[in-house]
Amino acid sequence: MLIFVYTTKFINIISFMISIMIYLFINVCINNIDVSINKIKFRADFTVQEDIPLNNQVSSNYLEENKIKNVNTTIEKRASEEATWYIQIDKIGLKAPIQEGTTQQIMEDFVGHFEESSKDFGNVCLAAHNRGYKNNYFSRIRELQEGDEINYKYKDIEKTYIVTKHEIIKNTDWSNLEDTEENKITLITCVENEPEYRRCIQGIEK
Numbered sequence: 001m002l003i004f005v006y007t008t009k010f011i012n013i014i015s016f017m018i019s020i021m022i023y024l025f026i027n028v029c030i031n032n033i034d035v036s037i038n039k040i041k042f043r044a045d046f047t048v049q050e051d052i053p054l055n056n057q058v059s060s061n062y063l064e065e066n067k068i069k070n071v072n073t074t075i076e077k078r079a080s081e082e083a084t085w086y087i088q089i090d091k092i093g094l095k096a097p098i099q100e101g102t103t104q105q106i107m108e109d110f111v112g113h114f115e116e117s118s119k120d121f122g123n124v125c126l127a128a129h130n131r132g133y134k135n136n137y138f139s140r141i142r143e144l145q146e147g148d149e150i151n152y153k154y155k156d157i158e159k160t161y162i163v164t165k166h167e168i169i170k171n172t173d174w175s176n177l178e179d180t181e182e183n184k185i186t187l188i189t190c191v192e193n194e195p196e197y198r199r200c201i202q203g204i205e206k
Helices: 008-050 056-084
Strands: 085-089 094-100 111-113 123-127 149-154 157-170 184-191 194-205
Touching: 056 085, 149 184, 157 184
Parallel strands: 094 111, 123 184
Antiparallel strands: 085 094, 085 149, 111 123, 149 157, 157 194, 184 194
């Protein structure tokens, strides 16, 4: 029969090995806890930074709020432009906001400004629809005659022009849009049922 004698040296070795195993076990547990905490922290940070709703109902509300916000921004922008950049012709009951560019999208809601032309001094060139669109700001400019007044405002600059020319030009004639030393305004619109021509009205500053 074998008899084990537990010497002090043997007991110390066993205790040392058990201590190492306990240390490793605790270390692994702590690392797992740290990883979990970091994941939770990252998720919280991501949610706060992106501010993205997590469920369908909140997402729907989020999109609706931003849609309303964008509409309000557009309304405020338009109100600002109407107050600081517009054309007014009392004879034909016109007061319309102006925006940079003459694209179809811009001219749906604004009188378009030819980008290459001046906004204040020199030749200010504008274009707008006269029929068949959402806004037909130049529908009555054919009524303008020499001597009629055109009022124009850009930021703090206000000018009054006197009509000096009203004629029909070819749609390839860009000479009326060239810059000039004298302050003038040029209004361009289509001619009804004549796609190859444009109506051109010019005025010189009063």
